[in-house]
Amino acid sequence: MFRKISLLAIALLIQLSAVAKEGMWLPLLLKSLNEEDMQSRGFKLTAEDLYSINKSSLKDAVIRFGNGCTGEVVSDRGLLFTNHHCGYGQIQAHSSVDNDYLTEGFWAMNQAEELPNPGLTVTFIVNIADVTKKVLQGVNESMTEAERQKKINQNIETVRKEAEGSSKYKAMIKPFFYGNEYYMFLTEVYKDIRLVGAPPSSIGKFGGDTDNWMWPRHTGDFSVFRIYADKNNQPAEYAADNVPFHPKKHFKISLKGVQQGDFTLVYGFPGTTKQYLTSDAVEYVTQVTNPAKIQLRENSLAIMDAAMKASDEVRIKYAAKYARISNYYKKWIGENNGLRKLNALEKKKAFEKEFTRQLAKNPALQKKYGTLLPTFQSQYKELEKYAFATDYFRELYFYAPELIRFVSNFRKLQTNIEQLEQDKQLDNEVEKLKSATQRHFKNYDLATDQKLFATVVAMYQQKVDPSLHPEVFQMVQNKYNGDWGKYAEYVYNKSIFVREASVNDLLSNVSKKTAKKLAKDPAYQFVESFFVSYMEKTQPSYKAISDKIDRMMRDYVKAQREIFTEKTFWPDANSTLRISYGNVEGSNPRDGMEYNYFSTLEGVMEKRRTDVSKTHEFYVHDKLVDLYEKKDFGQYGQEGKMPVCFIASNHTTGGNSGSPVLDGSGNLIGINFDRSWESTMSDIMFNPEQCRNITVDIRYVLFVIDKFAGASHLVEELDLVRN
Incomplete structure (x- = not known):
């Protein structure tokens, strides 16, 4: 009996240890908790390259898009990528029966054609700080819960006012580990965000509800926006004379592609997980x-x-x-x-x-x-x-x-x-x-x-x-x-x-x-x-x-x-900036089934329906068919094929939509947009063998922008890395 109990304890601790290498980690704590493990998996940078308060870092290129998605800044003129489904509401708002941008797509061929979106914001994280001691100051176990929360709220307000002062920044303080810890996020919000480009739904939403949460996936789930600022590069309400925003940092984009086992990192704002439920x-x-x-x-x-x-x-x-x-x-x-x-x-x-x-x-x-x-x-x-x-x-x-x-x-x-x-x-x-x-x-x-x-x-x-x-x-x-x-x-x-x-x-x-x-x-x-x-x-x-x-x-x-001091704990997602990391890898979701780690344009053609209208989820645009048949993939193809999506073992959830997916050198290799159906339970219990996040390959994004849409001027804004 003792041996059975001991084996159970050992098995549980092994499981806890394995899961601890996954999770959604606060960038502030990477140095102490994750840097060594990340580097052993193929990360070539340091924790400070991802998050720093002393110099510009990759965090300065990650934005919260609206109220529920993530995006990434990809040029020194404020161009940003996010998912098509994240920009869907804005695309729809500009659409009508006469100008059906949902069906036909939209591309601004110059900045004058970029469309404003009232109410849309992007939020940058300026700084993250552990304020647990300040927030819990004066709190003791003799208090009723109401008294405790009242004191915490008073402390939060004091800390918030002190942090904001007379600056342009806003402070957001959130509980972690169910109120055992508190962290403050100093933010900067930009309010003039314009629609630059969106593929037709036959690309951006290809597969529709049938393919949603599924792998293999063949969806070009991306849209393009631009951040505008006043002439001093400061946040401003929409104005015709606002100018493109100059960011502290923007992502370089890799054309190298991905291989089985490559290190990947997702940087974004995951919404909600509940891993500690009973x-x-x-x-x-x-x-x-x-x-x-x-x-x-x-x-x-x-x-x-x-x-x-x-x-x-x-x-x-x-x-x-x-x-x-x-x-x-x-x-x-x-x-x-x-x-x-x-x-x-x-x-x-x-x-x-x-x-x-x-x-x-x-x-x-x-x-x-x-x-x-x-x-x-x-x-x-x-x-x-x-x-x-x-x-x-x-x-x-x-x-x-x-x-x-x-x-x-x-x-x-x-x-x-x-x-x-x-x-x-x-x-x-x-x-x-x-x-x-x-x-x-x-x-x-x-x-x-x-x-x-x-x-x-x-x-x-x-x-x-x-x-x-x-x-x-x-x-x-x-x-x-x-x-x-x-x-x-x-x-x-x-x-x-x-x-x-x-x-x-x-x-x-x-x-x-x-x-x-x-x-x-x-x-x-x-x-x-x-x-x-x-x-x-x-x-x-x-x-x-x-x-x-x-x-x-x-x-x-x-x-x-x-009790379990051997485990490194990570806090449940709560729409704050996090990092998860894993590797490019296929999966075996069910008995007798093995999934490859990537999909190509060939799969789009295999799913294509020729007897349907333009709004059908498996309709394929004639121009895309023509590019495929001619193998006209430009600099974005690989070995005669056009990569579309790939999967990896990163822990993601809602809110990670639009998140940048980075390689070991911090270059953008894709845009996260979904999980496999077998992975959706990861909000409650994560299994690295079972869970896969789905990413649109950045080469497919650029192929659509350049070869399909003819918006090569946007590609010219980007910093492309070929090796």
Whole structure:
């Protein structure tokens, strides 16, 4: 028995050690934690070349693109690359039936043709600092959680103000390891970002939803933007006389290509990982919430797909929405499959047994942490119905139908119109609503939204615990016999919120009567009931239990770091700047299946459909076919073939989209854009043998820009490295 336990302990520590060489690492700590290991794998630079506060370093060429992607600066005139799907919203915003840049692509042949994008920003990281001691100063274990958080918030504000001073920089302070540590990121934000180029969707989105999260992949998932600044190279709002930004650093681009085993490094802003979840949480994710959300989105996507196929106008309006909803729908399917394949639940339980065994060997630790795991189990059981209702509420609010989110913008006007008027804020609120109305109806189709409303609200009623239902559900049952189709027809026929003209008419003459008019509107009545019910019946319990679990997670992670001292821990991703590294390598995802590490243009032609329209996911542009048949690959081909994508064992997640993928010398070799389907479970449990990130080869990017689009002037801006 002792030998079996010892072998389990050894196996767990070996597993922990292997995973510790992966992860998403803070650039600030590379010197102490990773430099030696990186160099042993083929990294030819130093940690300071990647991150330095004393001189320009590669971090100065990495930007956060918008609010959820990464990008890289590639010229001394502010040119940047990111993914096509990251720039998709901007490309769509400039598109119309007459100028369908989504389908045909867009290329500015000079700077005067580059298109501004209101609201789009890029963010540079100026400095990263460990501020744990300052943030936790005065915090002690005798405090209640509320007292503790109040003190932390006060300290954060003090540190933030001290760091920003009167400078142009902004300080962002975030918790790591569930609040055991805190780091500050000093940032600089540029606001004049212009669209320079985008391939047609037949390249940038080739394979569409069928190939999403899959390997082999043949997608040229990139777009090109440029950062503009004022004449002093400082951040500025859009102005016609702004000039291209001159960065501290930009990436050199390698034309050498990649080989099996080559070192690779991903530098970016990964969104969220949850590697420290307990088995109870993993069980909820895999067996409850993922299956439910998959079913919900499957129904929504079917409705959108039918509408988009029936109308080019609807297709353009809903293209970005469909892609956004589809992305995680397919990700959750892959995540569940990957976690099952990895036996993640069993491994979590095995780790918890070892954790408990190690605690028992130390009375002080046992006293401090011994009740954690049993309490987790009871808390997750209590949380489940509230968590499920919250998941569904967020799905309806953030994704579909759009009516719910749009109407919610008017709640402040309806409930506080007199206060707004008294504070002389009414005009500002009305202007915000006018802007929201314009944005909403630009990409809105009434018939499609009505079908979505009837379908997904009915699912909410069926799946969510009846004790958490809003009162309006009972009205629908009484008046419409529970027929959500009939109720949706009534709402969409009678509400002012489904037609732009009626909303604008309401906002053109706002008075105290407006509040009464809103209160009588059927769409507003539904949304009000929906929101009030969630805020009163679900949110308080969900927050209280979640907060308790988060507090316990702080102790759980702290306990692991005290017990397993052999392991080098990395903090969960939280949209802050990170580095992951690995090697170019194929994979064996399933029995009898072996994947090569690269794909070529030949695979595009193999997938090509000749009997489809330009908007089909496997349509191939005639010019691309012509270049392929002539083998006209310019300086970008290799041995008579045109490389398209490659895979490597870097640990990535959402937010890494658009991240620069670098070789051992710090040269850009590709743009990260996806993971294989077998890898999507890596947000919860990473397996270096199973997980592969997918990168568009930079040579394919340049081939498309130069040979396909004829935008050779952009290539001339770049620093190309051939050896």
